[in-house]
Amino acid sequence: MLFLGFSAGLPFLLVFSTLNARLADVGVETATIGFFSWLGITYSIKVFWAPVVDRLKLPLLDRLFGKRRSWILLAQAGIATGLYLMARVDPLVAPETLALFGLLVAFSSATQDVAIDAYRIEIAQERLQAALAATYIFGYRLALLVAGAGALYIAEYWSWQVSYQVMAALVGVGTVTVLVVREPAVNHFAAAQDIAHRVEEEAAMRGHLPPGLARLAGWFYAAVAGPFLDFFRRYRELALVILVLVAVYRISDIAMGVMANPFYLNFMGFSKTQVADVTKVFGFFMTIVGSMVGGVLVVRYGVRRILLAGAIMTAATNLLFVVLAQQPPDIAALAVVVSADNLSGGIANVALIAWLSSMTSASFTATQYALFSSLMTLPGKFLGGFSGIVVANFGYAEFFLIAGLMGVPAILLVLFMMRHGARLDALAPVKEQEDALVK
Numbered sequence: 001m002l003f004l005g006f007s008a009g010l011p012f013l014l015v016f017s018t019l020n021a022r023l024a025d026v027g028v029e030t031a032t033i034g035f036f037s038w039l040g041i042t043y044s045i046k047v048f049w050a051p052v053v054d055r056l057k058l059p060l061l062d063r064l065f066g067k068r069r070s071w072i073l074l075a076q077a078g079i080a081t082g083l084y085l086m087a088r089v090d091p092l093v094a095p096e097t098l099a100l101f102g103l104l105v106a107f108s109s110a111t112q113d114v115a116i117d118a119y120r121i122e123i124a125q126e127r128l129q130a131a132l133a134a135t136y137i138f139g140y141r142l143a144l145l146v147a148g149a150g151a152l153y154i155a156e157y158w159s160w161q162v163s164y165q166v167m168a169a170l171v172g173v174g175t176v177t178v179l180v181v182r183e184p185a186v187n188h189f190a191a192a193q194d195i196a197h198r199v200e201e202e203a204a205m206r207g208h209l210p211p212g213l214a215r216l217a218g219w220f221y222a223a224v225a226g227p228f229l230d231f232f233r234r235y236r237e238l239a240l241v242i243l244v245l246v247a248v249y250r251i252s253d254i255a256m257g258v259m260a261n262p263f264y265l266n267f268m269g270f271s272k273t274q275v276a277d278v279t280k281v282f283g284f285f286m287t288i289v290g291s292m293v294g295g296v297l298v299v300r301y302g303v304r305r306i307l308l309a310g311a312i313m314t315a316a317t318n319l320l321f322v323v324l325a326q327q328p329p330d331i332a333a334l335a336v337v338v339s340a341d342n343l344s345g346g347i348a349n350v351a352l353i354a355w356l357s358s359m360t361s362a363s364f365t366a367t368q369y370a371l372f373s374s375l376m377t378l379p380g381k382f383l384g385g386f387s388g389i390v391v392a393n394f395g396y397a398e399f400f401l402i403a404g405l406m407g408v409p410a411i412l413l414v415l416f417m418m419r420h421g422a423r424l425d426a427l428a429p430v431k432e433q434e435d436a437l438v439k
Helices: 002-014 017-026 030-044 050-055 061-065 067-087 095-122 126-157 160-180 188-205 211-248 251-257 260-267 272-301 303-325 331-358 362-384 387-394 396-405 408-419 421-427 430-438
Strands: none
Touching (some): 002 067, 002 160, 017 030, 017 126, 017 160, 017 260, 017 272, 030 095, 030 260, 030 387, 050 095, 050 362, 067 160, 095 362, 126 272, 126 331, 211 362, 211 421, 251 303, 251 362, 251 396, 251 408, 260 272, 260 303, 272 303, 272 331, 303 396, 303 408, 408 421
16 A cells, blocks of 8 residues: 555646646746646546446456456556656647647546545455555655655756656556555455346336447446445435535645745745645645644544544644745745644545545445545536636735635535434444455
8 A cells, every 4th residue: 555655646736736837847828837737626526437447347458466456556557658748848849739739647647546446445354444545644744855855856857857757667666566465455446236137127127228338238237337326325315515624625625736846946935946845845744743643632532523623723724834835935935834734634535535445335446435435536626727817806915714624524524424324324334345355
C-alpha cells in the first residue's frame, strides 16, 4: 500500500498545483490558471467509468495479472505517456494542447485510483482499513512531495520540461509494485457474477427477453445499477445524507488549494525554492504526522468522532490564510499556517478514507468507492475553477474567508451522523466483507 499510494499520488499535483505553479511561473493569466484546475474534475466523475473497471476483463492482461492489477498497469501507461507529452508543450504557445495531455494524465490517474481503492479494500478486513489508509496516505504524500517540491526544484535548476520528464519516469515505481504484488483473495467478480446470472434468468423467464438481451440486462445490473441500488437499499433514508456529507467534507480544503501556489509565488513573492521547502518538504512531514495521529485516533475514539475533529480543524486552519494574506511576507508565518493546514488535512483524510471504506459492499467495491471518492472532490473542483475570478475581483483574503466558511456544512452533517451512529453501524456491510475474506 505504501508504493501503490505513491503511484496514486504522483500524477495528482502534476495536473493540479504543480501545473498551476508552472503556468504562473511562465506568465499565464490567473483566470486561465483557475480554469486549468477543472482537469481535476476528471477525478470527480470517475464513478461513470468505474463500473467498467469493476466488471470488464482486459484482454490478455487479465489472464496475466488479474483484474485489479491489469487495470492499474493500463492506467499507469496512460499516466507516463501523458506526462511525457506535457513536458514537450509550451503553455504560452499551446495551452489547449497542454490541457488535452493533462486530461490524459488525469483520466488515467483517476482510473488507477478506482482500481487501487478496490484493491486496498479487498485485501483486508474493515478493522484494518484505518491502518491501510494511513500507510496509503504516507505513500501518497511521499509522491506529493516528489511531484510538488521535487518538481519545483528540478524546474528551478533545470527546466519544466526536464521536471515533467523525470516525473514520467517515476511512474515506473508503481509499475514495478504491481508486477510484484498479488491479486486480492476476495472473489468480488464471482459475487457480482452471481447477481448478474440471477438478473439474466429473471429477465429471460419473466421478461421473455432473448438470451443476448437477458445477458446484457444481467451485466448492466451487476456493473451499473447494482452498486447504486445496493447502497440506497442498505442505508435507506440516510443514503442521501451520507452522499451530501461526502460531497461537502473536503470542499473547503480543495477550493482553497487551487490558488495556494499562485498566492505563495505571485502575491506573497516567495521563490519556488522557498515554496518547495515550506509547503512541500516541511508540509509533507506535518501531513504524515497528521495521518499517523489520525490513524491512532480512529482506532482509539472511532471514525465518526475523528471525522468531526477533522472537519472543524480543516475549516479553522483555512481561515489562517486570511490572516497570512494581510501580513507582509514572512517565511516563519507561512510555515506555521502550512503546518496547521497539513496536520488537520492528514487527520481528516485518514478518517474519511476509513469511513468510506467501511461502507462499501464486497460485491461492488470499485464502483461504490468510486461513487464516494468522486463526490468527495467534485464540488470543490468545480468551485475551484472560479477561484481565479474571485481572487481577481476581491482579493486573496476574501477568497480564503469564503473557502473556510465552506467547511461549516460538513461540521453540521457529521454531527447529524453521530446522532444516528448506532443505525449506521447496523446497516454497514462489515460482516459481508469479513465473510467474503474468510471464504
